[in-house]
Amino acid sequence: MQAKYISDRQYENEDFSTTNLSVGEYEYCTFVNCNFSNSNISDVHLSDCEFVDCNLSNVNITNTSFQNCKFKECKMLGLHYENCNDFGFSVSFDFCQLSDSSFYKMKIPKTMFYKSKLNYVDFSGADLSGSSFKESDLQSAVFEGTKLINADFRSSINYNIDPAKNEIKKAKFYLSQISGLLNEHKIKIEKD
Secondary structure (H helix, E strand, C coil): CCCEEEECCEEECCECCCCCCCCEEEECCEEECCECCCCECCCCEEECCEEECCECCCCECCCCEEECEEEECCECCCCEHHHCECCCCCEEEECCECCCCECCCCECCCCEEECCECCCCECCCCECCCCECCCCECCCCECCCCECCCCECCCCECCCCCCCCCECCCCECCHHHHHHHCHHHCCCCCCC
16 A cells, blocks of 8 residues: 655644544645544654644654654643654744653754743753753753753743753853752852
8 A cells, every 4th residue: 555645735623543644745734723642643754744733642653754843832742752753853842732752862953942841851862952942841851961052941941951961062041040050969049
């Protein structure tokens, strides 16, 4: 059976949690208010696609290809991005819930995480150079052996990053939130 090729199609209010998205290549497609929760989209190739207000929680994304894909206001809990096809992997997240997900050892420089909830996300060993976490909540996110060169944490909250265990050269932080770099060392910072 030959894999499908679909281009420039909009999917609205579809429930892929009961019937999986067909294996194939999707280019310039838009998914609006679709439910993918607990489904299997393994081996699907998504290029220049946009997901808006979708639920992708606990989706199996083994060998799934995300190339230049945008996620807006999506619920994406418990995803293991390290199982994706890493060739050309490029994503951005606006107002998304990504808690309990993993980007373990992924090379995803210049990734945009904007106003997103990243609680308990594992970024261990990942290359996030030049990435932006503007106005994102990083409560209990794990950064260990993570490359954060030129990453932007200004206006992000609740991060806990040990400079001794991560590469943070030229990373950007607001002075008022600098304690997130010192928590591991049990240093207390007080106002004058």
